[in-house]
Amino acid sequence: MRRQAKGQIHERITAIPNAWYPIYLVRGAEKNLVIDAGVNLLGPRYRNDIREILGDDQPLHDLFLTHSHYDHIGAAGYLKEHFPGLQIGAHERLANLMQKPSVLGLMNGLSANHVDLLKYNAAGVDLTLRPFDIDIALKQGDRFDLGGLTCCVHETPGHTKDSLSFYFPEIQALFPGESAGVLQGRTGSEIQVEFLSSYQDYIDSLQWMISLRPEIICLGHGWVVSGKDAEDFLRRSLAATYHYRELIENYLSSAGGNAQRATEEMAHAEYDVKGGIFQEKISYVTNLNAQVRHIAGLSGL
Numbered sequence: 627m628r629r630q631a632k633g634q635i636h637e638r639i640t641a642i643p644n645a646w647y648p649i650y651l652v653r654g655a656e657k658n659l660v661i662d663a664g665v666n667l668l669g670p671r672y673r674n675d676i677r678e679i680l681g682d683d684q685p686l687h688d689l690f691l692t693h694s695h696y697d698h699i700g701a702a703g704y705l706k707e708h709f710p711g712l713q714i715g716a717h718e719r720l721a722n723l724m725q726k727p728s729v730l731g732l733m734n735g736l737s738a739n740h741v742d743l744l745k746y747n748a749a750g751v752d753l754t755l756r757p758f759d760i761d762i763a764l765k766q767g768d769r770f771d772l773g774g775l776t777c778c779v780h781e782t783p784g785h786t787k788d789s790l791s792f793y794f795p796e797i798q799a800l801f802p803g804e805s806a807g808v809l810q811g812r813t814g815s816e817i818q819v820e821f822l823s824s825y826q827d828y829i830d831s832l833q834w835m836i837s838l839r840p841e842i843i844c845l846g847h848g849w850v851v852s853g854k855d856a857e858d859f860l861r862r863s864l865a866a867t868y869h870y871r872e873l874i875e876n877y878l879s880s881a882g883g884n885a886q887r888a889t890e891e892m893a894h895a896e897y898d899v900k901g902g903i904f905q906e907k908i909s910y911v912t913n914l915n916a917q918v919r920h921i922a923g924l925s926g927l
């Protein structure tokens with residue numbers, strides 16, 4: 627089954643929209659955890675939805691971040707401000723990045739492209755991304771008991787060096803952020819391959835996820851897949867990654883090894899002509915350029 631990332635996914639999991647930048651609320655018997663913090667401009671919307679689900683008497687205990695991209699950490703500082711005692715957990719690399727003015731400047735620039743999301747901030751709250759502290763440095767093998775649900779932390783690099791996936795064995799639910807790729811196209815039927823820091827790490831991470839055989843996969847953008855579709859998605863994502871490398875190599879060859887030209891030609895064909903990609907074009911091209919350069923280095927092109 628494939629459904630949009632909004633609303634109740636499981637009796638213990640709710641996807642808080644918008645669906646393209648969802649955050650996931652996981653409720654154990656004793657603790658409540660949110661996975662990812664989406665885009666800064668959606669902060670008030672996330673907060674209201676969490677409050678509505680938890681009511682006034684239940685606290686939000688933890689916020690775990692899958693990786694250090696602006697559209698996954700955007701409302702972290704805002705949520706920490708509005709949920710007293712909230713503990714933020716992430717890879718320790720992310721903690722260092724969040725203190726760098728240049729990184730925050732870049733993230734604020736990318737966030738500002740989302741003019742369509744300004745409508746969710748009718749009160750005109752200042753949602754600028756500012757440095758925030760990581761309270762829990764998450765690493766491979768960490769386990770957190772939420773009461774009947776255990777959040778198991780796995781390092782799944784490849785999309786970024788600090789990518790983490792969270793797995794709840796009791797309900798076989800996996801939250802890979804973008805470590806497993808993203809479903810694209812108008813109906814979410816196509817896979818966007820997302821390795822940025824390392825092609826090989828990305829493959830290794832996907833193979834680990836396949837071996838896990840999750841029943842539910844709550845993707846970092848857009849969609850939740852479950853049952854047979856969860857297994858199919860991971861296998862298709864692995865095949866798409868091999869294919870994508872070949873595609874990049876072909877563009878590099880026809881551009882005479884010029885990574886910039888290969889990126890421009892591929893972006894035109896894939897983004898402008900083929901279409902169906904909801905990511906902002908500037909982010910798409912930036913990421914594609916990183917992938918093309920990485921493959922050029924691996925393939926000696």
Ligand SMILES: [Fe+2]
Nearest residue numbers: 693695785804
């Ligand atoms: Fe990302």
